[in-house]
Amino acid sequence: MMPSRKRPVVVVTRRLPNAVETRMRELFDTRLNIEDRPMTAAELAEAVQSADVLVPTVTDQINASLLAQAGPNLRLIANFGNGVDHIDVQAALARGITVTNTPGVLTEDTADMTMALVLAVARRLAEGIRIIPEDEWAGWSPTWMLGRRITGKRLGIVGMGRIGQALARRAKAFGLSIHYHNRRRVALPIEEELEATYWDSLDQMLARMDIVSVNCPHTPATYHLLSARRLKLMRPDAIIVNTARGEIIDETALARMIEAGDLAGAGLDVFEHEPTVNPRLVKLARQGKIVLLPHMGSATEESRFDMGEKVIVNIRTFMDGHRPPDRVLPSML
Known part of the structure; x- marks a missing residue:
């Protein structure tokens, strides 16, 4: 020393x-x-x-x-x-x-932002926020700006560390069913508290979830953990949220799938080449298909x-x- x-x-x-x-x-x-x-x-x-x-x-x-x-x-x-x-x-x-x-x-703050992104994507909040300032609102309609209910849906958490567990507690309060994949299974008392289902196979979990949240660290082992192959396992009505590190998701594959309608949407607070953001993702955000935030999860x-x-x-x-x-x-x- x-x-x-x-x-x-x-x-x-x-x-x-x-x-x-x-x-x-x-x-x-x-x-x-x-x-x-x-x-x-x-x-x-x-x-x-x-x-x-x-x-x-x-x-x-x-x-x-x-x-x-x-x-x-x-x-x-x-x-x-x-x-x-x-x-x-x-x-x-x-x-x-x-x-x-x-x-x-930063655990609680990042978990708050992750939950906010889940809601923002599912309920189309970013699109709705723009409507009134841009004078595009003609009044309430029964079939306009319909999003998706999150209560009763399955949330798959990739990485059940401090932030993943804090997210699970919030999501459980919203009525979501908690599932997770982690390098190691968490202690039984935590599983019981969260009523969480453990998947040792990430592939199997992804194929069954309505919402997937990335909360694991970026290491050589997690680079493009959500690869093009794994993203294709997800259901076309599923959404994905990432507040961890951009390098964990293959951004090009993600953009391609959302463009094609093979995924319902995404909420991203981190990007693979920050501060540069993939232009395809920016275009999708302008179209209201995804929500992008400037790495403010812990801010x-x-x-x-x-x-x-x-x-x-x-x-x-x-x-x-x-x-x-x-x-x-x-x-x-």
């Missing part, structure tokens, strides 16, 4: 809430990104060369090539966020650099503040010579 005799140089790659930045300035020799624009590769290289601690976000690619340029003082990457798929954790470990994240604090004031607090705790614990509470190891991914 690093000695704690001097204030560590902490480089923050994006703008954080004022209260978090102020506290970090009080505790550390903190270099802030006042402009709040993603750092270039050259700027990130300069950061890892000068920092004792790097505080990146999902917009930063901390790969092996960048870590090879790290200075001798870089010993901690305290990620501002839960997902660490943008960080080569194995390469960091090989260089003696500890990686931490901020788990737990609450409370969540961002709590994430910052976790980053600070991880840095202080590490600098005091102890193992930080949110250390990430390759075996965890």
